[in-house]
Amino acid sequence: MADPLLSVRDLVVEFPTRRGTLRALDRVSFDIMPGEVLGMVGESGAGKSITGAAIIGLIEPPGRIAGGEIRLKGERIDTLRPEALRRIRGKRIGMVFQDPLTSLNPLYTVAQQLIETIRTHIDCSEAEARKRAVALLDRVGIPAAARRIDDYPHHFSGGMRQRVVIALALCAEPELVIADEPTTALDVSVQSQIIEVLKDICAERGAAVMLITHDMGVIAETADRVAVLYAGRVAEIGPVREVITEALHPYTRGLMGSIPTLTQESDRLVQIPGAMPRLNAIPQGCAFNPRCDRAFAPCFTDRPELLALAGGRQVACWLHDTAKAQEVPHG
Amino acid sequence: MIAFIIRRLLQSVIVMIAVAAVSFTLFRFVGDPINSMVGQETSIADRQALRDSLGLNDPIVLQFGRFLGNALQGEFGISYRLQMPVTELILQRLPATVELALVSGLLAFVLGLSLGVYTALRRRGVLSNIIMTASLIGVSLPTFLIGVLLIWVFAVELRWLPSNGRGEVVALGDCWSTGLLTHSGRLALILPAITLGLYQMTLIMRLVRAEMLEVLRADYIKFARARGLSARAVNFGHALKNTLVPVITITGLQLGSIIAFAIITETVFNWPGVGALFINSVRFVDVPVMAAYLMMIALIFVVINLIVDLLYYAVDPRLRVDRAGKAH
Secondary structure, three states: OOOOOEEEEEEEEEEEEOOEEEEEEEEEEEEEOOOOEEEEEOOOOOOHHHHHHHHHOOOOOOOEEEEEEEEEOOEEOOOOOHHHHHHHEOOOEEEEOOOHHHHOOOOOOHHHHHHHHHHHHOOOOHHHHHHHHHHHHHHOOOOOHHHHOOOOHHHOOHHHHHHHHHHHHHOOOOOEEEEEOOOOOOOHHHHHHHHHHHHHHHHHHOOEEEEEOOOHHHHHHHOOEEEEEEOOEEEEEEEHHHHHHOOOOHHHHHHHHOOOOOOOOOOOOOOOOOOOOOHHHOOOOOOOHHHOOOOOHHHHOOOOOOEEEHHHEEEOOHHHOHHHHOOOOOO | OHHHHHHHHHHHHHHHHHHHHHHHHHHHHOOOHHHHHOOOOOOHHHHHHHHHHOOOOOOHHHHHHHHHHHHHOOOOOEOOOOOOEHHHHHHHHHHHHHHHHHHHHHHHHHHHHHHHHHHHHOOOOHHHHHHHHHHHHHHHOOHHHHHHHHHHHHHHHOOOOOOOOOOOOEEEOOOEEEOOOOHHHHHHHHHHHHHHHHHHHHHHHHHHHHHHHHHHOOHHHHHHHHOOOOHHHHHHHHHHHHHHHHHHHHHHHHHHHHHHOHHHHHHHOOOOOHHHHHHHHHHOOOHHHHHHHHHHHHHHHHHHHHHHHHHHHHHOHHHOHHHHHHOO
């Protein structure tokens, strides 16, 4: 097996508050292989976006990385000095944010923003940067790119702006692109186009993608593997097909059950009872235990670690721990 | 763009006519001008004759029209007190006020902007907190008190700077006299400029800080950081420019009020500007001077507003309506 492009181990992110420290991420571990699309799903507040921000080194103070490590091609990046980390941002890790309407500076033309970014990372002349910028806009599907490049962001529609944002994130040819809910703020009709563009252009350049979303449909169509986050912890990681068809973690199963399908006849969608615990009230043991219909003794006392199973799957659930599972009264 | 300027100019004309109407009514309400022109022994018949010859018995609209016509030609009559044409009087004293206002405005803008940016970027720094606390003093102390305190410290106790007057002035052409070219003129300018500009500076500083903090939270700043742009490019290229849009408006209007409210500073420092002239005119009910001063201040505000609007155009592309047709 090849070395992972990005390797996150036991990442802990904490936010000190007046009423104690909140753990937004609690020992999160996952890998991203070169050229791979890793989907990251979970409810709001599960820690998806914080994971992205932690990798790129942009957690808003007073939040901080309190433990674990992040390696990019084996090189540790979470302990880098700010200036060294800045050189990685944009150059080796690109980022696409949720809202294209507010992601672009309204006072500069698209050309100015693209050329500035390109010249920050690549040593080239203004004219050359401009040529690259036009080619890139053309590639992300902006019609008449050579003419439109001198327009301001407000001259573009939402979908077009997200294409510009993708061009900006990719203009220095990063090895990894973190896309934080890139289609949530867009019309349904353009969502799939944007995902398509993002996926194609990354595949073309061999860039890996970490796709953060709560849209399982997007994950199913786009991702190679998927990581499920719950209350700041990884519940399950595996190839997307297997995770969707036969989820191992009860939470994932509930999540998949709540997706409406056209082929399956059912009166009601499955619903997971209760809500995700607040960060200051995470129960002992497995964070999912209050809502889990299959919880048994160890779930309430010990936190399950990620177990590696066959087929490249990982799950953090006592049901799959052969030693503990024998205690299950009835399967 | 042209249509926009024309529209703004028309609005400005309406504002000026309204101010002219207020100035004009000053003559009516402040008392009978005849009384201040003639002696107590003058007979009623003589007074009537004078009234007729001055056109004071004509219909009000006609009088107002005449006032407007004269004002357009820069003609505001003769000062009751100094027996000189008002326009000449004001022009004589205008350079002193304009120099004072521009220097203190510049001081306020440059210092306010840099301190505002500094305190926004180093939000939790010790120096930022000191500056913010000190700025409260600037906002809350009245101008005359600051002026008197400065005189006490720098003119009376330390004897570094003159306490009043404009120092030596040099004539530039026919209509301008400047104190900026002489040593004593520059020294004399320091205390009044600080006094006049301090409040504006703290105001601009607090505004810049608040706006900058707001902008720094914006998504496009986060995205600019995520693209690996240098802190300098993010803070000064992306954040500061967005901060400037509202700051320009306030600064522009403040420049207007610096000129208008130089009155207090000029009085404290015995500065020979139009503000001091106005105060004296009020004391002696010198209506033509008051009316002309009012018109002048209104004109300054209107012109500055127009400039501010045009600056908006330069800074914010979203306002350039003529290109909006390309949006789709």
